[in-house]
Amino acid sequence: MDLKNLTISKARKSLDSKEFTAVELASAYLEEIKKKNTDLNVYLEVYDDVLAQAEEADKKIQRGESTPLLGIPLAIKDNIVIKGKRASAASKILEGYVAPYDATAIAKLKAQGAVFLGRVNMDEFAMGGSTENSAYGVTRNPIDPTRVSGGSSGGSAAAVAANLTLGSLGSDTGGSVRQPASFCGVVGFKPTYGSISRHGLMAMAASLNTIGPITKTVTDTEILFDAIKGTDPYDGVTIGEGVYPLTVEKKSLTIGVPWVLLEEKGIENSVKENFKASVEKFKSLGYTVVDVSLPHIALALSVYYILMPAEISSDMARFDGVKFGLHVDGKDLLEDYMKTRGTGFGAEVRRRILLGTYVLSAGYNDAFYGKAQIVRSLMQEEFKTAFESVDLILTPTTPAPAWKMGEKEDPLSAYLADIFTVTANIVGIPALSVPSGTTSVDGIDLPLGIQLMATHMGEKYLFKAGKDFLGE
Ligand code: GLN
Numbered sequence: 169m170d171l172k173n174l175t176i177s178k179a180r181k182s183l184d185s186k187e188f189t190a191v192e193l194a195s196a197y198l199e200e201i202k203k204k205n206t207d208l209n210v211y212l213e214v215y216d217d218v219l220a221q222a223e224e225a226d227k228k229i230q231r232g233e234s235t236p237l238l239g240i241p242l243a244i245k246d247n248i249v250i251k252g253k254r255a256s257a258a259s260k261i262l263e264g265y266v267a268p269y270d271a272t273a274i275a276k277l278k279a280q281g282a283v284f285l286g287r288v289n290m291d292e293f294a295m296g297g298s299t300e301n302s303a304y305g306v307t308r309n310p311i312d313p314t315r316v317s318g319g320s321s322g323g324s325a326a327a328v329a330a331n332l333t334l335g336s337l338g339s340d341t342g343g344s345v346r347q348p349a350s351f352c353g354v355v356g357f358k359p360t361y362g363s364i365s366r367h368g369l370m371a372m373a374a375s376l377n378t379i380g381p382i383t384k385t386v387t388d389t390e391i392l393f394d395a396i397k398g399t400d401p402y403d404g405v406t407i408g409e410g411v412y413p414l415t416v417e418k419k420s421l422t423i424g425v426p427w428v429l430l431e432e433k434g435i436e437n438s439v440k441e442n443f444k445a446s447v448e449k450f451k452s453l454g455y456t457v458v459d460v461s462l463p464h465i466a467l468a469l470s471v472y473y474i475l476m477p478a479e480i481s482s483d484m485a486r487f488d489g490v491k492f493g494l495h496v497d498g499k500d501l502l503e504d505y506m507k508t509r510g511t512g513f514g515a516e517v518r519r520r521i522l523l524g525t526y527v528l529s530a531g532y533n534d535a536f537y538g539k540a541q542i543v544r545s546l547m548q549e550e551f552k553t554a555f556e557s558v559d560l561i562l563t564p565t566t567p568a569p570a571w572k573m574g575e576k577e578d579p580l581s582a583y584l585a586d587i588f589t590v591t592a593n594i595v596g597i598p599a600l601s602v603p604s605g606t607t608s609v610d611g612i613d614l615p616l617g618i619q620l621m622a623t624h625m626g627e628k629y630l631f632k633a634g635k636d637f638l639g640e
Pocket of ligand 1 (some may be wrong): 340341342344
C-alpha cells in the first residue's frame with residue numbers, strides 16, 4: 169500500500185471497490201506506527217481495538233454501506249475525549265483519567281464508521297506551539313527530527329506528515345492546528361467559531377477554542393469538516409447548516425493582503441519570499457489581489473496573550489484533585505489543591521494561570537482585560553468591513569519554519585511565533601493553512617505555509633482557494 173500518496177478520498181474509493189479492506193488499511197498504519205513512533209513520539213497510546221473497529225467497518229462495507237469516513241483511520245489529539253479511553257491533554261494532572269463519554273465530534277465520526285488509531289501528543293492542555301510543553305516529551309518533526317513538529321497539535325500534524333494516519337483532529341485556540349500543519353507540510357483548518365461542537369474538547373480559553381482537522385489535502389479537510397460540523401445541544405454557541413449561505417459562484421475571488429504585517433519584526437526573509445511567490449501564484453490562477461487595511465491587526469498578539477490566559481485561569485480551576493485524575497494528599501483541602509495542582513501542572517500551564525489571574529485582578533482588570541476586550545471588538549469590526557471588499561485575506565501561517573528543539577526556551581519568543589494565527593481566533597473567523605513550498609536550512613527542505621482567512625461561515629471560499637492553490 170502506497171501510504172505516502174494515499175488520501176482519505178482515494179482510500180474511500182479503494183475501500184468501496186474492495187481493492188483493500190479496512191483491516192488491511194488499519195494494519196498498514198499500525199505497521200508504520202510500530203516502525204516510527206519510538207523515534208518521533210507521535211502517539212501517546214495506540215488503541216488495542218483498532219483491528220476490531222476496522223472489522224466492524226468491513227462488515228458495513230460488505231453490506232454495501234458507504235459514508236465518506238467508513239473504515240478511514242484517524243488520529244485524535246489527546247484533549248478530545250473518546251468513551252472508555254484514556255485522555256490526558258498531555259498533562260500529569262489527568263493521569264489515569266478515562267473518559268465517560270464521547271465528544272460530539274467523535275460521536276459523529278463513530279456514526280460514519282471511522283477507525284480511531286490512538287491519541288496523539290500535544291502541548292499540555294494545548295498551551296504552546298511546539299509540543300515541548302507535553303508532560304510526555306516532544307514530538308519530533310518528521311521532515312527534520314532535530315526540529316519540533318509545532319503545536320499545540322504537534323502530534324496530529326506529525327501523524328499525517330509521517331504517514332501514521334490518513335487524517336487527524338487537533339484543536340486551535342490561537343493557531344494550534346494551522347501552525348503545526350505548516351511546520352509539517354500538511355493542511356490545517358480552523359473553522360468558524362461555533363461551527364464544530366466543543367463538547368468533549370478539554371477547554372483552553374473557551375471563547376477562542378475550536379476543533380479542527382489536519383490532512384494531506386484540502387479535499388480531505390472538507391470531508392472531515394462536513395462530518396463533524398453542526399449544532400449541538402451540549403454546546404450553546406454551535407451554529408447550524410442553514411448559516412452557510414455562501415456559494416462560490418463568483419468567477420474570480422478577491423484576496424486582500426495586509427502587507428504592513430509583513431514588516432513586523434522577526435519575519436524571516438525566506439517566509440517573505442515564499443509569500444510573495446504565493447501571491448503571484450494566486451494571481452496566475454485568476455484571483456484579484458489587493459492591499460487591505462486592518463489597522464489593529466498588529467495588536468492581535470497582545471490581545472491574545474491577555475484574553476487567553478484570563479480564560480485559562482478560570483478554565484483550569486476544575487482540576488483540583490477531587491473530580492478528575494491526579495490527587496495528592498495534603499493536611500487539609502486547601503493543601504490538597506495546592507499539592508495536586510503544583511505537582512500535576514507543568515510550568516507553562518502554571519505560568520498562564522498566574523498571568524490570567526493577574527490580568528483579571530482588581531485594579532488591573534480594566535487596564536488589561538477590559539482594554540483587550542475593546543481591541544477585540546475593534547478588530548471584529550475591522551474584519552467585517554474588510555470582508556465587504558475582499559473575499560479572502562492572505563498571510564503567511566508562521567514567521568519562520570519549524571524551530572530546533574530547545575531553541576525557544578524563553579516563552580516570549582515562542583509567543584511571537586503566533587503573530588499570524590491568533591487573529592482568526594480573536595475575530596472568530598475560519599482560517600486554512602496550506603503548504604506553500606519549502607526553504608532549505610542546513611541542507612534540509614523545511615515546509616512553509618500560507619494562511620487564508622474568510623468571513624464567518626465563509627469556509628467554502630477557503631476550500632475553493634485552498635484547492636486551487638494546492639491542486640487537491
Ligand atoms: N501557540 C498558541 C499558544 O501557545 C496557540 C495555542 C492553541 O491554539 N491551542 O497559546
